[in-house]
Amino acid sequence: MTNSDTSEPDLMSVSERVAAEALIVDVGAFEGPLDLLLMLSRTQKVDLRQISILALAKQYLAFVEKAKELRLELAADYLVMAAWLAFLKSRLLLPPDPTEDGPSGEELAAHLAYQLERLAAMREVAAKLMGRDQLGRDFFARGITEDVQRVRKVTYTATLLDLMQGYARIRTKDNFRPFVLDRAHIMTMEQALERMRGMIGFAGDWTDLQSYFPDGWDADAVRTRSSTAATFAASLELAKEGKIEIRQGEIFAPIQIRKRLPRDE
Amino acid sequence: MSDVQNESLFEAPPLAEQTRMVEAILFATADPVSIKELTGRMPHGCNPVEALVHVGKRYEGRGVHLVKIEDAYAFRTAPDLGYLMQKETVEVRKLSRAAIETLAIIAYHQPATRAEIEEIRGVSVSRGTIDQLIELEWVRLGRRRMTPGRPVTFVVTAGFLDHFGLENARDLPGLKELRSAGLLENRPPPGTGDVDEDTNDDQADMFEESDE
């Protein structure tokens, strides 16, 4: 930040103004730090090969400072670029340290200038390209194509995207497991019914419904609930069929069942 | 064009220019064009009727000529050359999903046996699907696999590469590349983090060998 470089004072003020304006508009208007740097470098109004990287770094750092002040959110790559430019600036300002190897400040600066020039060149040719006469806008293909007539031969087509997406679909479909109920802790009425049919013949005396639960199912709350419901529903079914009798002493008292004896016995 | 300034704005272009215009309009328009429509589309003061006469003459006896359909005009290929158009008479249909997936598996995993295709797709592959791909000349038989039963393998053809604009099946991007290049439908499977790292490796492996 010293006067050791010879940056023109009025140039800085112009660029600062531009930078400030840009900030007011929107940080998001820039497609990344390189885009912003290119815009800043344009304010120097010289050939991109001759821009002052030092001035550019200052402008950029000023931009980032200002953004922080205004509490604008800056993406990480803006900050990475700021750090790198600060480093570059120090390399450009300090006399080269002969013990340190690695690229010199000039080399780094030249590369940055190259990147900016290349991006600017690409923008320019992109604009040239889009400015060309275009098919379907400025010149036209045959409107009435005659090649669809007569002997119909069916051919099938697919695009590269179809192919790639098809492949991706297969390779990722394991992740789309269809929704299924977890049945490990569920007892169905059919299961309960089957179980009780096998046991009911031995139930001469009133027995608690709970004793018909499968072993171990009373330990887990989910299983208890499921087996209670299933066993109760199954016992109602059996009672309906006339196979058992059900009784309950009072509300919430245990439900008891026993084999129904033939009338004549 | 003219030294009368005001007039020049509305002065009709020379007949030769009008002929060019009629030519271009009739060429590019999808339906036959009526005189009224021509007049409407050409600059003020043009006379399409006269231009049409010139166009008609110009194409007399050529491979293409001017025909009148009711009160509209169009270019048509000369009837005696109709036989040249026969090859193009194809009806294009979209390949079924089963066929695309089978084709994709063959392209990514070739040479692939039918059992391998079925294993990857998770469903059986009907005879007709592979037959269709063979008939399209996108798939052909490769070497038999030297495993018990010596199953037939399938590989993709030069015609396949041509159709899909590939130089080599190895140029197809792997899953990771598809995803990072944004070529996958943006539909991440619910609740899954990174998926099938190994899928890609598989593919890398597979292409590795083919390198020498």
Next chain:
Amino acid sequence: MSDVQNESLFEAPPLAEQTRMVEAILFATADPVSIKELTGRMPHGCNPVEALVHVGKRYEGRGVHLVKIEDAYAFRTAPDLGYLMQKETVEVRKLSRAAIETLAIIAYHQPATRAEIEEIRGVSVSRGTIDQLIELEWVRLGRRRMTPGRPVTFVVTAGFLDHFGLENARDLPGLKELRSAGLLENRPPPGTGDVDEDTNDDQADMFEESDE
């Protein structure tokens, strides 16, 4: 051509007739037709190349003219008459700035990897950008780069050339200037050692022929 009777069966039609044929075939199709395809469709013994020269001359300066796209030919309306065709204009999906720049980078640096595109633009290629260009059939996959990771590359298609009225990729506007300014080199940042020498070679190859 020959007085041997059997031969006469296969004697090629006179040039004027061949010219008519080429005219008819090209007129009938919207897409460019390659010399190979022309040869395949014309009677045995025809030489479409010669006929094409005649067709080209015949349509010079007309409302419709012959254009060459790589090794294929098509009729297109003269660009100066585009204003007559407003009705025919198909609303082209507006490309984002990112997509346009990506397209230009691929066209000028092809074959280009995703990393190269990102390096030049200084931002990552967002999801769907390349996807969109592939869907427009302006970009396709090229050969994998023979560098670590063997990345997928992208190149522009004949459809791209057709759309922008280019005969081939060497005719891209400003290409020579960019190359002589060294702006198409893949220059590694200083201090990173030398990177993929062959990157550049690929591209050099691609445009080599145009140099003489």
